[in-house]
Structures are given as structure tokens and as C-alpha cells.
Amino acid sequence: MILKQDLHIHTHCSCDSASAQIVDVLKAGQQLGFTHFGISDHLHTRFNLPDIEVARKEFLALGPVPGFHFGLEITCVTQWECEKIAKRDYASCFTYDLKGHPFQTMTPIDGIMYGGPANGPLLLDITAEEIERLGIEYIIGGVHKPNYTEQAPRSMINDFFNQMCFMLNHEFVDIIAHPWDGLPFWSGYKILSQDPKDLNFEAYRMIPSEYWDELAKLFIDNHKLAELNAASILNARFPEDIRHLYMNEMAAWREKGVKFTYGSDLHAAQYDTALTMRFNGLLQNYGFTKKDFYLPPLLKDIIKKKDELCN
Ligand SMILES: [Zn+2]
Ligand SMILES: [Zn+2]
Numbered sequence: 438m439i440l441k442q443d444l445h446i447h448t449h450c451s452c453d454s455a456s457a458q459i460v461d462v463l464k465a466g467q468q469l470g471f472t473h474f475g476i477s478d479h480l481h482t483r484f485n486l487p488d489i490e491v492a493r494k495e496f497l498a499l500g501p502v503p504g505f506h507f508g509l510e511i512t513c514v515t516q517w518e519c520e521k522i523a524k525r526d527y528a529s530c531f532t533y534d535l536k537g538h539p540f541q542t543m544t545p546i547d548g549i550m551y552g553g554p555a556n557g558p559l560l561l562d563i564t565a566e567e568i569e570r571l572g573i574e575y576i577i578g579g580v581h582k583p584n585y586t587e588q589a590p591r592s593m594i595n596d597f598f599n600q601m602c603f604m605l606n607h608e609f610v611d612i613i614a615h616p617w618d619g620l621p622f623w624s625g626y627k628i629l630s631q632d633p634k635d636l637n638f639e640a641y642r643m644i645p646s647e648y649w650d651e652l653a654k655l656f657i658d659n660h661k662l663a664e665l666n667a668a669s670i671l672n673a674r675f676p677e678d679i680r681h682l683y684m685n686e687m688a689a690w691r692e693k694g695v696k697f698t699y700g701s702d703l704h705a706a707q708y709d710t711a712l713t714m715r716f717n718g719l720l721q722n723y724g725f726t727k728k729d730f731y732l733p734p735l736l737k738d739i740i741k742k743k744d745e746l747c748n
Contacts, residue, residue, distance in 0.1 A: 439727050440717050443474045444508055445577055445614065445664060445700025446708075450492035451478040452485045452546050455704040459495045463505055465708030473732055473740070475506030477577050477700075481548040482514055482522045482562040493571050501746050506736065508575045509563075510614060513600040515584055516558040518549040538629055550628075553585040556596075559603045561610070568609065575733045577664065577700070578604035579614035583623050590624040590640040597623075598648050605655040611733035612698050615666035616652065617641065617683075621674075638679045649686055656695045662731055663687070663695050667716040668702035688723045696731040 446462050447455030459476060466474035478492050479485060489509065496507050521530065522545050533540045533551035542550050561578070568576070580600040586592045597620055604610045622628070624637035656663055665687060670680060691697070701713050732740070 438470070438714075438717055439720055439725060440699050440713060440730070441470070441472045441727060442699055442730060442732070443469075443471055443701050443713065444506070444575065444612065444698050444732075445477050445510065445666065446474065446703045447478055447510075448476050448492060448495075450476075450488045450495070451704075452481070452488055453479060453704065456706045457703060457708065458706075459492070460499060461706070462703070462708060463499060463502060465710070466505065469708075469710060469713070471504065473504050473506060473736075475508040475574065477508035477510045477575075479510050479512065480563060481512040481581065482519055482545065484522050484545050484548075486563075486567070489571055489573075497572075501743055503744060504740075506574045506739075507572055508577060509568075509571075509573045510577045510579055511561050511563060511609070512548060512579055512581045513559055513604055514548050514562055515553055516560055517553040517585075518545070519560060519562050521545075521549060522562075535629060536626065540629070548582060550582055551585070555585045555587075556599075557584065559584065559600060561604075561607060563609070565609075574739045575611045575736045576609050577612040577614045577698075578607065578610035580604075580619060582619070588623060588626065590620075590637060590643050593620055593624045593640065594644055594648070598652075601652060602655060605652070605659050605661050610661060611735065612662045612664050612700075613656070614664050614700065615669040615702070616663060617644065618666065618669040620644075633674055636674055638674070638676050641679050641682060649689070653690045653693045653695050656690070657693070660734060662698045662733060663690060664698050664700045665716075665720065665725075666700045666702050667712050668700075668704070670719070671712060671716055684719070684723045688725075691725065691729055697725075697729050698732070699730055 621636040624640040627635040
């Protein structure tokens, strides 16, 4: 088994459909023989902070366990939505005219999907004090929605690229979650139709090679890690040839010196061992070995301290 870690696992404390109990994640990680694994629930904006507080409490109740970590998956958000959420100004965000359809953001739980100014200032809605207080050991930064740009492939590619660059230059981020994931969703209007046919996987072919190159450079220069995400890459809707294109780009990043982490991105009640095993096989097909997987540098210091505590 190449995979000796899984740093991207959601629990019932996540604001979405995830449902695993933290103790079950712990048992599964130990059974699989992971050297390091961690929970990483979503924080889109500080609206989700109470969920992370609960996760932290439950995590601590299990005591210090060597190799078991407390991470966070943070979304790249906008100043515009954070200001609205800080003011608890939700009423004006409930309904948005999306191609003549009223689109409802039921609560700001996922951030505010529509209505902001395109390409406004980005941010991560957490402070250094909160990271310290919550004992967050590493942060995975993810693009989960556009910065209010046009929902079409080219503008979406530029938007995702800008957000990834922002996070690659941000001191809080250790790992970039599932690079480019969400592009097929936001390049089309599945959000309206709910029809999987409206996922535009062809958008992956339109990513300019300079963007792949520039991201690789930022990963290396800024000592950030790229995530290989099983849930995203083994998505059953992913056309085989485009999955191949994506994995070739990941292998090309590796050859340039990019370092990786593994994330199953679990959202179910039980750990999906079969998915991780399948993904392990896929990685081998593209020449990945144990040596390509790393831990964030800051996490290594925490591990040292934790090991001292456990011994
Ligand atoms: Zn994500
Ligand atoms: Zn996730």
C-alpha cells in the first residue's frame, strides 16, 4: 500500500452531508494502518465555526492518539459575503435570479453562492488566534464556488486559478484540496437542472498549460502540498479519458517536484476502505510511490510534541 496517510476526512460535525462519528474514523484509520490521518471538516465562513468547536471537543475527548490529527478544510471566500455574514445580513441573499429562475440560498451555511461583485477581494474567514485556540494542526484550502464570475468554462478556469493562487500565497494554507474539482459543476448549470449531464468535464481540456505550470511553481516555491483526492478523481461521472488527462497532469507536477497528500474526502458514515484501495491502484498506474506523499512542515513539529506527550 502506497497510501500511509489520509488527511481529508469529514465527520458528522461538517456542515454538509458528512456523517461519520469521530471515534469510527479513528478506528478505521488504525485498522488501515495509516501512519497519519486526520479529520478536516468544512469552514466556509465563520458561520461554520460552532461546528468546528464541537468537532474539537469530541476530538479532544478521545485523548491524544499518535498519528491522529485535527485539521480543517477551509473555503476560499469573498470579503463581500463575509461582511454580510458578520452582520448577519442573510435576508437579502435568500433569493437570486439565476437565468430567470429564483435560486434560493436557504441559509448562508455554504457561504453566499450568488449576488456578489465579480472578482472582488478574497479571504479565508478565520484568524491566527482561532487556529491556535481550536488546536488546528493543518489547513486544507479548497475552491468550492466561483468569485461571482460568469458560469462558463473560460471564466470559471480563470476564477479557480485565481483562487488557488490566492491560497498558495496564504500563510494559513498547507494543502490545496482537490485542484480544479468543481470546474465541471460550475462551468454549467447543474445547480439549476440537477441533471448530471450538465456537468461539463470538457472544461478540464481547456485549462491552459501555463496555469498547470504556474501552480506547480507556486506549490514548490511556497512549500505547499497538492492533494490527490479519491472522491474527486474516482467520481463515477468522470469520463475515463479526462481522468487520464488529469492524472497525467498530476504525474507531470510530481516530475517537476510537487509534493502530495492523500485525501479520501469521506462524506459517509463509514470509512470507504474499498475507495482508498482502488485509488491506491490508480496511483501506482501513474508511477506514484510512498515517497511522493508528505506531511505539512508545521504538522511535523506538532507530531514531535504530541509523541513526547504520548510517551
Ligand atoms: Zn472540498
Ligand atoms: Zn472535503
